[in-house]
Amino acid sequence: MSLTSPARALARRVDRYVLALLATIGLAALLPARGASADAVGGATTVAIGLLFFVYGARLSPQAAFSGLRHWRLHLPILCFTFVVFPVLGLAVTTLPASVLSADLAAGLLFLCVLPSTVQSAVAFTSLARGNVAAAICSSSFSSLLGVFLTPLLAAALLHGVSSGGVRFSTDQMLNIVVLLLVPFALGQAARPWIADWVTRHRRITVVCDRGSILLVVYSAFSQGAAAGIWGRLSPARFGVLLALCALLLALVLALTVLAAKRLGVGHEDRATVVFCASTKSLASGLPIAGVLFAGKDVGLAVLPLMLYHTLQLMVCAGIARRWSGPAVASDQQPTTSPAPAATV
Template identity: 45%
Template structure:
C-alpha cells in the first residue's frame, strides 16, 4: 500500500490532465470566429475574477511587504531578462549549426520576452508562494518588456523594430484593465468582503486553475488556426520540443537551487521559480506580428507557442509538488491539512 501511494504521487493530477486535454481538444476542435471571441471574453473574466479575489483576500500589510521585497524582484527580473538571453545566445554561439536557423531564431526570441503575469501568479497561488511579490514582479516584468523586448530584438536579432508604440500601449492598457484594476478594487472592498473571500477559498482555486486552462485552450486554438501542425516537418517539431525542454529545465534548475543559495524562504522560492521561468505568449505573439515579416512570423512564434504550453504543463506538476511539501510541513507541525487552495 505504501509503495502504491508513492507511485501515485508521480502520476499527473486532474489539473495537469486537464491542461493536456485542452491541448488535444484545441488541436481537434479549435475555437475560431465568434467562438474565439466568446472564449477570449471568458478568459478575461476568469483572470479578472482571480485578481479581484486575490485583492479581496490579501491583507494591506502583505501587499506592502510584497512591494518592498526589492531583492526578490531584482532576482526575478534578472532571471527573465539576463539569465534567459545568456543561455539562449550562449547556446547559439557555442553550437551555431546544431539547430535549424528558424528554430534558433525562435529560441532567441523567446529569451528576450517578459514573464507571464496571469499564469505566474496563478501557479504561485496554487503552490502557496508569496503572492503579493509575484504580482508585483510579474506585472513589472510585462511592463518593462513592452519597451525592452522590441529594442533587444532590434539590436540583437538584426530586425527592424518598426512601429510598436500602439501595440505596446494596448498591452499596458490591458494589464491595468484586466489585472491591476480588479486587484485594486478587491483591495478597496476588502473591509466589507474580506471575510467572505477568506471563507470561500474554493472560488480562488476555481479561478486560478480555470484561467490557466482557458488560456491553454485559447492560445493553442489560435496556434492551430495559424497552421501549427503544417508549418514544420516532424523533425522540426522534435528540434523545437527538445530545445525548449532543455532551456526550461536549465532555467527551472537554476531558479530553484539559486533561490535557495541566495537564502530565500520557500514562499519566495516559489515566486522566483514560477515568475522567473515563464515567457509570455500573450505579449510575444502580437509583438512578433509587428517585429517580423509576414513570411517569418509564423515560424518565429511557433517555438514560443510550444514553450508556452510546455511551461504550463511542467509548472502544474511543480505546483503539485510544492503543495505536497506544504501539507507535509503542516502535518509535521501538528496543524490540520486543508484542501489545496
C-alpha cells in the same frame, strides 16, 4: 493499514491538473475555436483573468501587498533572470548549425528569451504552491510593464535585422496590463472590507479561478496555432529538436532559479515566487509584440517556440506547484532570512 487499489495508487502519482492541461491541448487541436467562437473564448479568458485578480485583491491584505512591493531582494534576481540570463541562453542556442535549427526557429527561440514573465500563470502557480503571492503579483506585473519597452529593444539588438522595418511598439500593452490585471486587483482591495471573510472561507473559489484561467489561456493559444496551420509546417524530426530545446531551456532555468533562491537564503514562500516568476514567459505579451517585430515574415513559425515553451511551463510548473502545496511543504513555509513578511492570503 489497509491496502489501496492500483487505481487509487495511480491516481496519487498522476497529477490530474496536468492531465487536464493535456486534454485541453488535445481539444484545441481537434476542435480549435474559430471566428465568433475564438472571440468568445478570448472574452471568457479575459473575464477569468480579471476575476482571478479580483479575488486575489479581496484576499490580500494591504499590509501584505506593501511588503510584496518593497521586497527588492526577490524582484532584482527575477528581473535579472528575465532580461539578462534568458537572453544569454537564447544567444547560445542561436549558435547551433542551421541543419539542427533553422534561422526562423532560432529567431523565435531568441525572441522567447527576451519576453517578460507571465503574470496570471506565475501568480496562480505561486498561489497553488502557497508562496508569496504579494511579491509574485508585484514582480510579474513590473516585469510585464518593463517588457513593453525592453522586449522590442532587446529583440532589435539581438535578432540582427529580423525586424528590418524598424522596431515599433505600442503603449496598448501597458494599458492592457493596467486595465485587465491591476484594475481588478485594486477593485478587490477596495471590496475587501465586505467580502474578505467570505472569500477566505471559500478557498476553492481561488483554486477554480487559478486553474480555469490557465486552461482557458492554453485552449485559446493552441486554437490560434491550429487555426493558422503552423503544426504541419515542420517535419517530425525538426519539431522534436525544437521541443527538446524548449524543454532543456526550461529545465536549466528552473534549476538555476532554485539554486539562486537557495543562495539568497529565502524560505519556501519566497522560493516559489522566484522560481515561478523568473522561469515563465508571457504568451499574452509575446504574440502581439511578435506581430510587430516579425511583420511581413512567417509569424507562425516565429511564435512556435514560445507556444511550446509556454505549454511546457504550464505543465511542469503545475506539477511543481502541486508538489510544493503538500502538507510536508506547508509545514516548512516560514522564510529564514527573508527581509519582508510573506503574503497573508
